[in-house]
Structures are given as C-alpha cells and as structure tokens.
Amino acid sequence: MTTNLPEDVYAKLDRAAGHLAELARVEQDLLAAARPRVELDQRGEQPCYRFRRDAPPGQVIGAAIGDVVHNLRCALDYSACRLATRHCAAADLTKVQFPFGSEDECLRSRDLRAFSGISTDGRDRLERARTAGGRALHLLRALSNQDKHRLIVTHFFQTEEAGFTVDLAGAEGTVTAPALDMWKVNVPLEDGDVLAVGHHARFTPNFAFMLSFSIDGFHGTYRLSVLSAIQAKVHEALSELAPAMGSIPK
Template structure:
C-alpha cells in the first residue's frame, strides 16, 4: 500500500514557512538600520559629587509594525495544520463530523476530551498517536505552547515582540579580578540582554556606553514576558515549531491506514 500524504495540512505548513521567511526579512531589515542609542532622561544631583544621568536605551528606527502580525499568521497556520490533519483522517475513515486536534489541561482530561469530541471514534491508532504527542500542560511543551500562543494571538492584540540587543559588561579590572579569584568567573565575558526601554545610570560627562564593553550583535526579536517561550528568540522558535508540526504530520502519514 502506498504511503499516505496529507496535502491539506502540508499546504498550511508551506504557508507557515513563507511567513517565517517574511519574519526573517523584516527582522534583518530592522537589524540593519536600527542602531542602539542611550538617550538621557534626567539628571540626578549628587551633593559633593558629579551629577548622575539616567539613560534609556532606544533604537534609531522603530520595529516593523507588521512583525507581530506575521508571527501571528505563522502560529495560526501551524495550529490550523493540526486541525486539518484530524479532519482529513476523519474523512479518510468515513466520518462526517467536523473534528479538531484535541488540547487539554492534563492527561486525564485529554482522554475525556477525545471521547467527548468524538476523536476516539477515528480509531485506536489515531488515539494512541495523540496520547504519544501529549498535547496538554506538563506534556509536550512545544505543542501546548503553539496552541496557547495561537489563542493569545486570536483573542487579544497581536503578541508584542520585544527587540533586544546584547552588550558585554565592562567591569573595573580590580572588581573582575576579585570575583574571578573567588568564583572563577570572568565577568567581562558576560553578556547582558538590553531591551528597548532598558535604563542605565552614568556620571555626568562620561560616555554611558563605557558601562558596557561592546555591543554583541544586532537587535533581534524575542518573545515577551508572561507568554509561552518567554525570553526566547522568535525566529528560531518559529522554525522549531514548524519542524515539530511537520514531524507530527509525518507520524500520521507513516502510521495509519485508511480503514
């Protein structure tokens, strides 16, 4: 018997891949023209000492407005590919009810949900593969995160994406030597992520960039706080989710029969 190929989910995966390419292009365009700047916000008088200045990190160009929208479109296509996969399996097995890929809060709820939604009627081979994929909290982190991010993007404003640059810390030699002698750590090799809006204080008349040894790489997009994949790079994460979803489709292509 020839191997099954689920073309409809794969069309969604192809669309997601194109969206990721667009996201990469937008991120590169931003990185090429956006330079980090430390802008003075206010001056703090210090009695008997040189005044201190509060600086805020800003980029010379605003992030692309379309970037969060492209990320949301990518997530939607990846998540939709899973629903379409289950629908295609249902059609293959003569089931006319509309199905969706089940996601649950835990393993026990997953079993109940598959019974309630009729997914269990698609066959034990389908049920076992879904159980193996563990699409619940505490199970498959990437799969559950894809579902949660897609919900966030559908029911709220587009996911805010923070642009970070990285700076190497510049420590006084005496302090770095002291830390190195006691801990073995070289603080001058440490890299600090700097988000737009990050603040630093320097003495008036000094170069605020002297707080940092160097900028280590151009600005890049990262997921914000309080969402799945918090603090992780957007492009790499999307590519990982694409590979994961492709592998899920392959699992069903290789492991089930029409009847």
C-alpha cells in the first residue's frame, strides 16, 4: 500500500483492495459452479468438441468489477481535489477530477481548467503521475465511464494455449501448443458452442477457459487480473502526487 497518503485517499485504496479480494472469491466460486470444459459430441455425422458450462457468469461479478474501478477512480479524484485546493482555496471541487488527458500527449490547458493557479511544480507532479500510471490509467477511465452507463459483462473465453492428451500406441503424454482455433480466442463462448478443432481418436483437447471482459475503445479482451495491474499503477501515480497534496478545508 502506498504510504504517506491522506486518510480519505487511503480509505478508497483500502476499499478497492477489499473489493479486489472479494472479486477473486466471486471468480473462484463461479468457476467452481460453472465447470467450464470441453466435451466430445458424437451425435452428428461428424464428431465435434463443444464448450460446456453449468452456469453463466451472471451479474454479480460485473458489479464487483465496478466496485473496484469506482474506488480506484475516486482515489485519483480525491488526490486531484487536494492538489487543486492547495493552489486555490476557492477551487470549485465539483468540476475537479484527475486529468487523464489524451494517451501519449502532454496535458493541455483544457485538461487543467479546474486547477486555477496551479504551479509549475503541481503541473509537473500531475504529468509524473500520468507517466507512472501509463496506459493503466486510461483503461481505468474507460472502465469507469463504461460502468456508469451499464454493467460490465464478463464472458468465458478460450485461452491462447491448448493442451492435448496424446495416445501413441497406448502410451499417453501431454503436449502444450498454441490453440488450433485461434480465431475463437477473442470470441465469447456460450454453452454448447462448437470449438474449431477436429476430432481424432488419439488426441483429446484440454483447453483452458477464462473469464474476460471487453473495454470500450480498446482492442481485445481483458482478464480479471488486469484490475490488479491497474491497482498497482494507481498506487505508483499517487506516490508521485503525494508530496503535492494539500488538505481540503472542512
């Protein structure tokens, strides 16, 4: 946990950590209940492998993601409010939020409109915080905006690695290789979906499946573990801002 932070900022980080731990428990419970797996279907003329699960991801996990995101975003916004107040006691805090700016660009005047009278050092601190947080902060902003309007929905996806149990004249072994149906990796799977891998008596696919979600404006899908990476980057950003934070008058 980042040290030397104001109590309100620390409280939001602590709450985010608690929600992250709860999210991990929710994920494990869901995986245990859903039992995502591959099943051989021999009912048709051509045998095929299907994705099977006993339960859908549901909405609880999406709500838990939103709780993590909300508290991390609040920690950044609280810090921005403290910085704004330090440079202008009359700052309108209803208009202050952490200036994420545009990715790969320095902050512009419009990004700092709410930071009236901000010093060169204060501006430098914000830039250093943005640099420390990097792309993770932009992911956080996108997730936060997405969660404001609709629940973040998770789906089962196939991982990029595939295991195969191989029977060679009665001897079994395990081979791990890139998945044969790579085109399926970024496609959400529903119960009963056919996996694009041919059936062979000596090869039994043992694909792994994961819970992932998409983020508006970003390519591909993200595992739940991305939230831990975002959390770490938020801590790094706040470490850069900590020396510049003032106190907010009560």
